[in-house]
Amino acid sequence: MLPLEELSRIRRELHQIPEIGFQETKTQEYLLKFLAGIKNDRMEMKMWRTGFFLKIRGINPVKTIGYRTDIDGLSITEETGYSFASKHEGMMHACGHDFHMTIALGLAAYFADHPIDDDLLFIFQPAEEGPGGALPMMASKEFKEWKPDLIFALHIAPELPSGTISTKPGLLFANTSELFIDLKGKGGHAAYPHNTRDMVVASCMLVTQLQSVVSRNVDPLDSAVITIGKITGGTVQNIIAEHARLEGTIRTLSVESMKKVKHRIEALVKGIEAGYECKATIDYGAMYHQVYNEEALTQEFLSFLKNSGEFLVMESKEAMTGEDFGYFLADIPGFMFWLGVNSPYGLHHSKLQPDESAMETAIKAMSQYISFKGSR
Numbered sequence: 001m002l003p004l005e006e007l008s009r010i011r012r013e014l015h016q017i018p019e020i021g022f023q024e025t026k027t028q029e030y031l032l033k034f035l036a037g038i039k040n041d042r043m044e045m046k047m048w049r050t051g052f053f054l055k056i057r058g059i060n061p062v063k064t065i066g067y068r069t070d071i072d073g074l075s076i077t078e079e080t081g082y083s084f085a086s087k088h089e090g091m092m093h094a095c096g097h098d099f100h101m102t103i104a105l106g107l108a109a110y111f112a113d114h115p116i117d118d119d120l121l122f123i124f125q126p127a128e129e130g131p132g133g134a135l136p137m138m139a140s141k142e143f144k145e146w147k148p149d150l151i152f153a154l155h156i157a158p159e160l161p162s163g164t165i166s167t168k169p170g171l172l173f174a175n176t177s178e179l180f181i182d183l184k185g186k187g188g189h190a191a192y193p194h195n196t197r198d199m200v201v202a203s204c205m206l207v208t209q210l211q212s213v214v215s216r217n218v219d220p221l222d223s224a225v226i227t228i229g230k231i232t233g234g235t236v237q238n239i240i241a242e243h244a245r246l247e248g249t250i251r252t253l254s255v256e257s258m259k260k261v262k263h264r265i266e267a268l269v270k271g272i273e274a275g276y277e278c279k280a281t282i283d284y285g286a287m288y289h290q291v292y293n294e295e296a297l298t299q300e301f302l303s304f305l306k307n308s309g310e311f312l313v314m315e316s317k318e319a320m321t322g323e324d325f326g327y328f329l330a331d332i333p334g335f336m337f338w339l340g341v342n343s344p345y346g347l348h349h350s351k352l353q354p355d356e357s358a359m360e361t362a363i364k365a366m367s368q369y370i371s372f373k374g375s376r
Contacts, residue, residue, distance in 0.1 A: 018073025
């Protein structure tokens, strides 16, 4: 198993080269260079855009076990103060994908030297943060040729003690959808508002109305969130805005609630069109399916780790986090789990500083469980 010193070096080198979805060329190059150093005659690769598939053939395979890692970064300016901070301006591994990739490399290195009976498929997936790499990757002929029978993944959890492994059978992460609303009215001089259709006013009213959707249209025993994280409109202070744009996300714990929330948003937008004499368009952008863990496998995983006595294990609650790994789980039995990394700053924060020692725990836990699942 790779020592923590080497894992930290890999993570820090990856941390310096974050790239956004489908632009992960340097990241892909780095990963392939590392794997070339451990390559043996049981290893095969198939490339797919800026990601790839790594297959490690088993000794006597009857199934294929999949392990997926995401490889992209976020459009966030880093403020960690790290000596190994991002070299790519305006981009950062603020969601822990540098950790995820390092753990996947550590597992690949381990199983390259410790073969099991079954085949292993490591999936290095681009564009998890957007526009969404899972669905097109799953539709590829490369994936279909090597499609696994089981699949696993993890995500770091800054709020949990370092090394904690936490998951639950059934629903783990929410259904999510991006939300973009454009309002087009009529601009003009600030002194003549009666000759205009002010989209700053219209957008403010719409944001206020959207707050009623969850409180008055979603079952209180269900959960949903609508967040408008960005509003742009207008050009200068003395010109009434002809255009405004709202950008946000929708998150729900059920598919039915997602449909209901979108229906209500569309109705409210039509009302804004009528009330403010404007035109509106809605774009839902990237949509991610809920992460739903296969119940028997997840319970087996939790029991396996608890019985070993080597790991801090806890059952988690559902989270409103979005992850396109949910598409894999909708088609293939498997699970995702949280890995505690004890950071004072959360996911997507410019100062996220996860504890690197947690990577050793993840590799140890998954190498043991995958060996258990893949050997007879």
